[in-house]
Amino acid sequence: MMFAVAMTFIDQTIVSIAAPDIVRELGLSSSGMQWVVNAYLLALAAFFALGGRLADLYGPRRMVVIGTLVFVIASVLCGCVPSGDYAQPWLIAFRAVQGVGAALLFPAALAVVVAVFPVERRGRALALFFGISGALTAVGPLLGGWLTASWTWRAVFWVNVPVAIVALVLTGLARIADRPRPGTLDVPGAALVAAGMGLSVLGFQQAWTWGWGSWATWLCVAGGLAILYVFVRYERGLRHPLIDLRVFRDKAFAVDTAVLFFAMLAFVPVFFFSSVYAQVSLSASPNQAALFLLYFFVGFALASQWGGRILDKRGARPALKAGTVLGAVGFALWANELTNLSMHDQWPYAALAGAGIGFILAPASTDAVNRAIGASYGEVTGITQTVRNYAASVGLAVFGTLLSRAMTENVTDTLRARGVAPATADQVARGIADSVSGHGDSTPPTGTGPVAEATRDAMSSIQLDFAQANQWVFYGMAVALGLGFLCALRHPGDRAVPEHPDPTPPG
Numbered sequence: 001m002m003f004a005v006a007m008t009f010i011d012q013t014i015v016s017i018a019a020p021d022i023v024r025e026l027g028l029s030s031s032g033m034q035w036v037v038n039a040y041l042l043a044l045a046a047f048f049a050l051g052g053r054l055a056d057l058y059g060p061r062r063m064v065v066i067g068t069l070v071f072v073i074a075s076v077l078c079g080c081v082p083s084g085d086y087a088q089p090w091l092i093a094f095r096a097v098q099g100v101g102a103a104l105l106f107p108a109a110l111a112v113v114v115a116v117f118p119v120e121r122r123g124r125a126l127a128l129f130f131g132i133s134g135a136l137t138a139v140g141p142l143l144g145g146w147l148t149a150s151w152t153w154r155a156v157f158w159v160n161v162p163v164a165i166v167a168l169v170l171t172g173l174a175r176i177a178d179r180p181r182p183g184t185l186d187v188p189g190a191a192l193v194a195a196g197m198g199l200s201v202l203g204f205q206q207a208w209t210w211g212w213g214s215w216a217t218w219l220c221v222a223g224g225l226a227i228l229y230v231f232v233r234y235e236r237g238l239r240h241p242l243i244d245l246r247v248f249r250d251k252a253f254a255v256d257t258a259v260l261f262f263a264m265l266a267f268v269p270v271f272f273f274s275s276v277y278a279q280v281s282l283s284a285s286p287n288q289a290a291l292f293l294l295y296f297f298v299g300f301a302l303a304s305q306w307g308g309r310i311l312d313k314r315g316a317r318p319a320l321k322a323g324t325v326l327g328a329v330g331f332a333l334w335a336n337e338l339t340n341l342s343m344h345d346q347w348p349y350a351a352l353a354g355a356g357i358g359f360i361l362a363p364a365s366t367d368a369v370n371r372a373i374g375a376s377y378g379e380v381t382g383i384t385q386t387v388r389n390y391a392a393s394v395g396l397a398v399f400g401t402l403l404s405r406a407m408t409e410n411v412t413d414t415l416r417a418r419g420v421a422p423a424t425a426d427q428v429a430r431g432i433a434d435s436v437s438g439h440g441d442s443t444p445p446t447g448t449g450p451v452a453e454a455t456r457d458a459m460s461s462i463q464l465d466f467a468q469a470n471q472w473v474f475y476g477m478a479v480a481l482g483l484g485f486l487c488a489l490r491h492p493g494d495r496a497v498p499e500h501p502d503p504t505p506p507g
Contacts, residue, residue, distance in 0.1 A: 001109040001174075002132055004064055004167040007071055007160045008102035009133045011040060014140035015095075017275055017290055018153040025153070026087040034205065037272060038396050039092045042201050043099025045389035046194035052107035052382020053242050057185060059178025060108035060115075064171055067105025072164035074098040079157035107381040112176055114369050114381075120312065123366050127308020130362040140271075142290040149285070189242035192231035197390055200224025204397035212401075243383055247371065252316070255491040256368040259320050260384060261391045262484035263360045266331065266477035268392035269399050270296065270353070273473050281467040282343055292343055292350075299330075299351035303358030308366070310359075316367035317491040319359050324485035327356025328478045335474030338467045356481060395480075399473045406472045407433040410465035432462065 015022075015037055023033050055063045074097035081090045110129070117125040147155040203220030210217045235241040248254050271293060278289035303326075307319040330353030337346045368384045411429035416422055 001064070001113050001171075002129060003163070003170055004068060004109050005106050005133055006167070007068075007075070007163050008044075008106055010140040010143065010163075011075075011098060011102070011160070014144035014156045014159075015040075017140070017144035018148045018156045019276075020279070021148050021153040022091075026081065026083060026091070028088050028091075032088045032092070034396070034400060035092050036095055038201070038205060038393055039096040040099040040102075041268065041389050041393045041396065042198060043096040044103050045201075045386055045393055046197045047100050047103035047190075048107060048386040048389060049193055049242055049379075049382040050190040051103040051105070052111075052379045052385070053185065053190075054104065055108035055111050055382075056181045056379050057183055059180050060111045061171065061176040061178045063104050063108035064112070064176075065168065067101050067103070067108065068164050068167055068171075069101075071098055071101030071105060072160050074101055075157045075160040075164075079154040081154075103385075106385060107379075110369070110381045110385075119370055122370060123311030123363065124305075124308045126366040126369075127305050127311070127362040130304055130365065142294075145285070145288075145290040183240040186235075186238060186240065186242035189231060189235055189238070192227055192234060193242065193386070196224045196227035196231055197386075197393075198224070199227060201390070201393045201397055204394055204401070207397070207401045244379060247380060247383070250371050251490070252492050252494060253368050253371045255320075255487055256316065256364045256371075257384060257387050258487040259324065259360060259484045259491075260364045260368070261387050262480045262487065263323070263327065263357055263364070264388045264391035265395035265398075265480040266327070266353075267357050267361070269395040269473075270477065272396060273399060273403065273470060274350075277338065277467065277470045278343070281338070281341055281463045281470070283463070284343070288343075295347040295350040296354035299354030299356075300358040303355035304362050307359040307361075307363045311363040311366055315493055315495050316363045317488065317493040319363040320488035320491060321485065323356045323359025323363075324481050324488050325356070326359060327353055327481035328485060330354070330356050331474050331478035331481060335471045335478065338471050338474065339464060341464070341467060353477075360484070395477075399476055402476060403469050403473050404433050406469035407466055410468055411462055414461045414465055 019033055019037075022028065022036070028036070051063065051067070074094045077094045078091060078098065081087055081094075113126065113129055114122065143159065144156045147153070147159065199220050201224070203217050203222075203224065206220070207214075207217045232245065235243055235245055248257075274293060274296070275289045278284040278292045282288075282292075284292065303323070307323065310319040310322075330349055330351075334346060334349035334353055337349055340346070365384055369380050371380070408426070408429045411432050412422075412425045415425035415428060420428070
């Protein structure tokens with residue numbers, strides 16, 4: 001199962017490293033490149049609940065196989081994207097299909113792992129599962145940098161083919177028994193949750209283009225949230241809902257979910273923003289940018305194992321409190337060091353931030369799954385993963401908007417100080433902000449004339465401007481973890497015991 005989900009975690013980060021090459025070859029816009037990254041996460045968020053329910057209804061082994069096939073076929077088609085006018089919609093569409101495949105695959109795989117371990121050993125087992133899965137997220141940038149430099153950026157998608165083949169072979173050898181549960185599929189509920197999440201994230205994502213004062217921005221955000229409210233009301237009246245909302249009556253489950261939401265506002269976005277920061281402000285190559293992220297994962301890997309042991313011995317609350325505090329402090333100190341433009345000076349704070357996230361993810365996810373109603377592990381996994389990936393999509397959108405705005409203001413001030421007219425400086429600054437915040441391109445502008453020359457002369461200052469703009473993003477991540485700490489204080493601290501444990505594990 002770890003091999004099966006490897007592709008889904010690698011693909012959360014591998015594309016960010018290859019982004020500059022993709023943009024240059026296909027001529028994508030910066031907002032288009034952000035949607036290539038965000039479409040995958042958005043589809044994950046929108047369809048995870050459906051994937052969890054399907055795993056319950058039709059059996060986890062079947063959904064692992066179907067999800068793997070959908071994912072790998074979409075990966076091949078992403079790598080085969082043609083150049084020209086169809087490149088951007090093609091790539092965004094099949095990245096979304098990849099997300100659907102991952103949404104079918106992951107809840108089923110995790111349901112298998114949960115079912116074969118008793119509750120008293122589940123924390124350590126899932127700490128290993130999430131720790132290795134998280135380490136695979138760190139492999140994404142390294143693998144993406146190496147494949148892009150030595151072959152082609154298209155290989156970041158094609159690499160999923162051999163992984164999928166091995167995963168399918170191992171799934172067959174594991175002889176997992178499919179045991180479908182009674183019930184029906186809530187198609188209207190799946191449509192409502194997908195539409196609500198998609199529309200609200202669209203509003204956040206386009207806020208920079210449309211403006212926060214635009215009616216379109218708030219129509220999307222408010223409309224999406226309204227649809228999600230309708231979804232909640234609709235689910236309450238069903239005998240076999242997509243999401244059994246009774247699980248939220250468990251205070252610990254609600255707290256676990258809230259802490260996961262605030263942690264994921266930072267976890268996935270940090271890969272995108274730190275890799276772009278390394279390539280722009282530190283002039284790092286894709287491979288060097290990937291190594292920069294390893295500092296974060298050293299802390300994450302160690303803390304995730306420790307967090308699992310704490311969960312088994314003392315419950316989730318101590319791990320959640322420690323993780324949110326460490327994460328908030330780590331991201332704040334890291335933000336303060338970004339303007340030093342030294343990768344070496346930042347590693348302790350990156351590792352501390354990673355440790356904070358590591359203490360949170362496995363204990364919160366495991367504690368939430370342990371509180372499944374009637375051992376419906378697929379459904380509860382679908383809930384927690386929906387929240388996690390929705391938060392990641394919102395984090396990318398909101399922090400991306402914040403970065404672009406701060407970058408534009410900083411570059412405008414820099415160019416005006418060099419004698420560029422205010423209106424021209426603002427226009428040039430917007431173009432630079434779109435370029436570097438969208439795909440990490442630090443190439444000096446070409447052309448002649450005083451504006452182009454002033455811009456080229458200011459590139460070292462613009463690199464510092466980008467670092468200062470990123471400080472707002474990383475401080476925002478620290479605030480998100482601080483809010484997570486306030487939620488963790490509300491955890492009752494009890495140990496989870498499934499309401500109707502299933503004594504017969506699959507396989």
